[in-house]
Amino acid sequence: MGSAREALLDAAYEAIVSGDWAGARMADLAARAGVSRQTLYNEFGNRDQLAAALALREAERFRALTGQAAREAEGDAGAATAAAVTAALTAALDNPLIKATLTDDTSGLLPYLTTRSAAIMDVFREDSVAIFVERWPDLALRPDVTAEVGWICETAFRLVISHLIVATEPVETTSRHIAEVVRRLMRDLTTT
Known part of the structure; x- marks a missing residue:
């Protein structure tokens, strides 16, 4: 099946x-x-469940791509974030499904990036937390910090989606800005 x-x-x-x-x-x-x-x-x-499954499958493909980029990046949490964001936004530029989702109101997939994005957000949040804990194992020792990392990763995801939907600057600039947000939010967590 x-x-x-x-x-x-x-x-x-x-x-x-x-x-x-x-x-x-x-x-x-x-x-x-x-x-x-x-x-x-x-x-x-039904049709909605088919669309949701398709959106989740595409998210898994992006998760693999962004996860690899983040794991291969050298440096701090900001560098890992910049690499992941650059990979995601660059791939999205050439992705026919993303293009159709953003330009064709009849596709029905836009809500899976916006108002119905909880399942996709979960995929990226969990993977991002896992990557940060791999790179900074001390984060895993404090459950309150791990929850905070999850919130930071979700914030970054929301920023990426926002920039995907309405790109206001080049990919590299967006990546750098989102990385700086993550870097500032992570600073206290990785130095204590």
Whole structure:
């Protein structure tokens, strides 16, 4: 069933990117994936759940990319953040799904970056906290600090999404600014 799930997610991706999402019926998406309509309903339940699963799959791809960039960055929490933000925003510039989400009101995915972004935010917050704890193991010794790191990571995520939706400066500048926010917020946590 895993391959049917991926095929359905791929079909939804193609429909959104091609601009067919608004007019595509569930039966059309199932046919595009080479499965029955019932299989689609069994796997996702409805169109919103299919869109949510697609958004989460794309978030996981970005999480892998940003996590690798943060882990490979040398320096402090700001440097790790700058590397992750640069990777995310640069990849988003060329990502057909992100482009369609931001430019096509009928795709229905924009809320998964904004008002329905809790699941995606959880993915990035948890991974970011794990990266910071890997790099600064003393953070894990104090649960109150770990919770604070989670809040800082969530704040950075929200800033990235905001800049993704309305880019007001070049990627490198945005990355540097968000990194400085994280650096200042982390300063007290990593020096005590």
